[in-house]
Amino acid sequence: LYLPALKNGFTNWDDTWYITENDRIDDFSPGGIAFWFTHYFHGQYSPIGNLITMLVYAVQGMNPFGFHLVSVVLHLLNVVLVYVFMQRLTALRTVAMMVALLFAVHPMQTESIAWAAAVKIPLYVCFTLIALVWYLRYIDSGKWKWYGLAFISFILAFGSKEQSVAIVGSLVFIDYYRGRKLFSKRVLLEKIPWVALAVLMGLSSVAATASYGLVTPAKTFGVNEQIILPSFAFITYLWKLIIPAGLTAIYPYPADTAGALPWFWYLCTFLVLAIIVLFVGFWKKNRTLVFSIGFFVVNILLVLQIIPTRNILLADRYVYLSAVGFFFLVSCYLQRAMQQGVVLRRLLIFLFFIWIVMLSFQTVVRNRVWNNPETLWQDVIAKQPDALIAWYDLGGYYSDQKAYEKALNAYEQVLRINPAYLNGLYNAGNTAYHLSDFVQAEAYYKKALLVDPEMKSAALNLYMTLLHLKKYTDAAVLIEKLKRKYPGDFTVQSKGALIPKTFSSDREVFFSDLLYSAEKAFQEKRYIDAIATYTEALALDSTLAALWFNRGNAYFVLSRWENALFDYNQAIRQDVTHSDFYYNRGMALIMLDRREEGCRDLQSALEMGNQRAQKALATNCK
Structure with a gap:
């Protein structure tokens, strides 16, 4: 399914600052490595993610294949980890297989895999799932080594992406599903290190965002709308997990609605309230339902834009881990329904197969969308023209x-x-x-x-x-x-620039600044740059002797005598009264072994009062 992703290139959406234009990507010095652990980068703290990117670059260079391969391998590893997590949580192999299969093929996962800059998402989810598996082993065995391994995995997850802070909520719902007493002394004490680290993570995330500047939507919304919008996003995620139609990289905030949103946005708020009622009402009656809702919510809550920090309302990548909760609910109820009779079982297996095929086809299509910036943005525009x-x-x-x-x-x-x-x-x-x-x-x-x-x-x-x-x-x-x-x-004006006195003040300003740029390059011995600047000026006005003369001087220093001679000829054609023009042309002619012509120019320069010409005549024209 993800083979097309391996053929993709880079996009110009975050791939630039994260990979292709990242001037730290090849800095393996101790200071370069330490930088990622001691600094925020583009409003994010992801030292592990950045080190992975550096390692890929060290092996593959700027070949996009290597970056996409890492994302695909991480996704495959996560599929296995989802299966292990579900099987250890429930001891239901069929449910675990169904959840892992849905996690593997769902097209909403594609953005996290096919987008090179999103590698942090499958990476943090990998460490998160490992932490959850270790935590379950701790619950089952009571051995603190598994607890320690889980906590270390939590630290690595945070080093990959700050969104991993949601793992604390996931632990609570694991405890709930396993029937542990949530307010017992042992369970509460277990969570203290996790909560403490989560608080530090939260503060770090706020500081990281502040270091780069908070990104907010162009349009501001009232309090009521700011409740409705996250509700719409929440229900949209659930709906697209069932029927992934209209998937796109950008889901913008609604345009100006004259103070009123469409009716179905309000309906989403009531649906969210209904889910809350189900969650509370079935707390003691249906652990499968409550765990599914809880796991989904805690892993998506931070990105529901309750407090807007992005100019998009929702994103496919935000459900990469939280979707496990939804897939778990679907798989559990499908398994139960399949036990109600042979006919129903065969029908559900057929429908599930059709669903998997549909999801897989969409995944292949979505992978190709991320091939390059043009395919990506044209896909977005086709679905979100504004x-x-x-x-x-x-x-x-x-x-x-x-x-x-x-x-x-x-x-x-x-x-x-x-x-x-x-x-x-x-x-x-x-x-x-x-x-x-x-x-x-x-x-x-x-x-x-x-x-x-x-x-x-x-x-x-x-x-x-x-x-x-x-x-x-x-x-x-x-x-x-x-x-x-x-x-x-x-402030610096062109020093010594040859500007005819007949220039008006406005044009003098223009050519003075152009000549200053060129002369600065000349003084710094950047002669090619000086020539380029004079050439630009000549393209605007080729009647100025000063420009021809100064460009000729740059050619002269580079020993490009023919070019210099051409420019001096043009300068004299525009102004026959300047002795320096004749002197420099004379020297260029002498360098070209056209001594007789050169000496005539030097004599003309001397007659016009050029003192340098006398010495040049004595040296070259005996």
Whole structure:
């Protein structure tokens, strides 16, 4: 089922900062390894997960196959662990096999496996399941070594993903299912280390989130809606576990609803209340039902967005472990129903088989969706056409591929959804700039600056756009404003730049800054960069002798005499009054063994008052 995942590449959704653009992925120094244990990374604390990623990189490099292989192997290991956990919990082999089979093939699990950056999920679940198995062995044997092994596994689970804190709730429901007295002294004392570590984990998770900045939905909701939305997410998870239709990577918050949500959202709240009533009412009557509900809830509660911290309402990956509770309930009742008669048993086996086939087919399809950013985001857009992040990241992918027309179309869709989305405006401007549509680029940059007047990069790009549009006065006003605002970046003027006195002040500002960038590169002996900057300026205006002359000087230093001679010829064609032009051309001609022509230029330079020419004549033209 997961063979297609092994052929997938990387996406541009978290795979970038976590793997492909992670500059720490190859740092195996003691300090590099210690970093993961002592620092948060992109608002997360996952030292074990990051070390696994580093090891994969060390073996496979940036080949996506290795990263996907680790995820698939972890999933297969988790299938075995689910079976062991269920069999040890219930001693019902058939139930354990059914739960493990559903866990293995359900398409909602695909996101956690086919997405390279999600490797932390199967990893933390692996350690969590090991901890639960050890804990059951402790209950069965009373030996503290199993308790210790379970606790160590808990620590490793937390080192993989902070969501593992839910294991404490899972232990409570294991105790409940096994008939242990939850408030007995022994049971309570057992939980103290777990609860203490869970509290530390919770504080660490809050600190990690705060270190990177809390991500909240663009739209805020009232108290009533904030109760309804998690209820909708909860029921949606259950529904999609039964019929996995419309699976997608992004489930955005609802758009503006004019103060009212659709009726079925309210219905979800009543369904959640009904589940709570069942949970309480059957506490002493039906351990299977209560354990199933409890295990599902404690493992999904932290990601139900009761307090919004993400710009998505739900995600398939959040049910990777909690689904075990649902699968357990289904499997137990199916087994009981199968014992009611041969006909019913055969019918249920047939229906279960059809369900497994349907789930498996969906899993194969979902694996292929994660092949690359284009397949991923087009799938999201087909199901959630107003998912802003999908259009935005699709635009980013097309930009990286230099498919700028497609990228601009994607960014326009972003702005359709949110006309004031700053990054959308900025990137739309960048894309229009790449398409040489400077009029449109100017409009986007100006809108971006209306949203955020402090966006320096937008202002600088607007400046360059104005230059392309030959709006030199507007460009001069803008660059002077930027110089006042960011004096550290724009205070130095071009020293010694050859700018004709006839230039107006606005154009002087323009060429002065271009020449300064090139001269700085020249002074730092970055001659290729200097040539590139002068070439950019010449593309805008090839009538300026100063630009030809200065680029010629860069070629001269690189001993590219023919290129230097060409540029000096162009400079003299534009301005015959500058002695340095003749002097430098003369030296270039001499280096090309065209001594007679070179000496004539040196003589012309001397007659124009160039003192260096006298020594050069004495040395080269005897």
